[in-house]
Amino acid sequence: MRRAAFLDRDGTLVEEAGYLDRLERLVFFPYSVDAVRVLNRAGFAVVVITNQAGIARGIVREAFVAEAHRHIAETLAAGGARVDAFYYCPHYPDGVLEQYRRTCDCRKPEPGLLRRAAADLDLDLARSFVVGDRWHDVAAGHAVGARGVLVRTGLGRKDEANPHPGAVPDVIVDNLMDAAAWILQQA
Numbered sequence: 287m288r289r290a291a292f293l294d295r296d297g298t299l300v301e302e303a304g305y306l307d308r309l310e311r312l313v314f315f316p317y318s319v320d321a322v323r324v325l326n327r328a329g330f331a332v333v334v335i336t337n338q339a340g341i342a343r344g345i346v347r348e349a350f351v352a353e354a355h356r357h358i359a360e361t362l363a364a365g366g367a368r369v370d371a372f373y374y375c376p377h378y379p380d381g382v383l384e385q386y387r388r389t390c391d392c393r394k395p396e397p398g399l400l401r402r403a404a405a406d407l408d409l410d411l412a413r414s415f416v417v418g419d420r421w422h423d424v425a426a427g428h429a430v431g432a433r434g435v436l437v438r439t440g441l442g443r444k445d446e447a448n449p450h451p452g453a454v455p456d457v458i459v460d461n462l463m464d465a466a467a468w469i470l471q472q473a
């Protein structure tokens with residue numbers, strides 16, 4: 287079983303853009319490709335896990351999410367880096383699109399996306415890490431025995447200033463590159 291680095295997408299791997307709905311608004315952090323490559327080379331499965339309530343809200347087309355992930359994969363590949371799999375939650379309890387309007391087990395802080403990835407990719411969750419800019423990323427990791435890293439990019443500084451008692455990060459670092467370095471130190 288492999289260890290995984292689960293990476294949140296918006297605010298962690300790419301800039302937080304509100305509801306990302308067009309490729310022109312998809313902006314990588316300058317270190318994102320390098321950080322993913324570092325994790326690849328250390329033997330981690332790298333898995334993107336992202337809440338996309340914009341789908342249920344009718345703001346983001348589901349086909350666009352696939353397009354965005356293809357674009358991310360291509361940008362990474364051009365830099366010799368790779369995401370092993372992308373998982374997203376399209377649901378929202380108050381969504382406007384009926385097929386996505388529900389309380390699910392995959393919207394972070396619920397750990398459904400991590401469990402699905404673990405089953406698909408044979409991952410050892412207890413030896414894995416979750417990196418994100420929100421407390422709910424940390425909580426999803428802790429729910430499956432993984433460690434949680436909060437980054438200060440995206441909405442991270444806000445969540446650092448307003449800690450969530452149920453989701454205390456194992457470490458808080460400036461960005462995804464620092465998160466990758468910390469993960470390698472633990473491994």
Ligand SMILES: [Mg+2]
Nearest residue numbers: 294296297419
């Ligand atoms: Mg985020």
Ligand SMILES: [Zn+2]
Nearest residue numbers: 375377390392
């Ligand atoms: Zn869901």
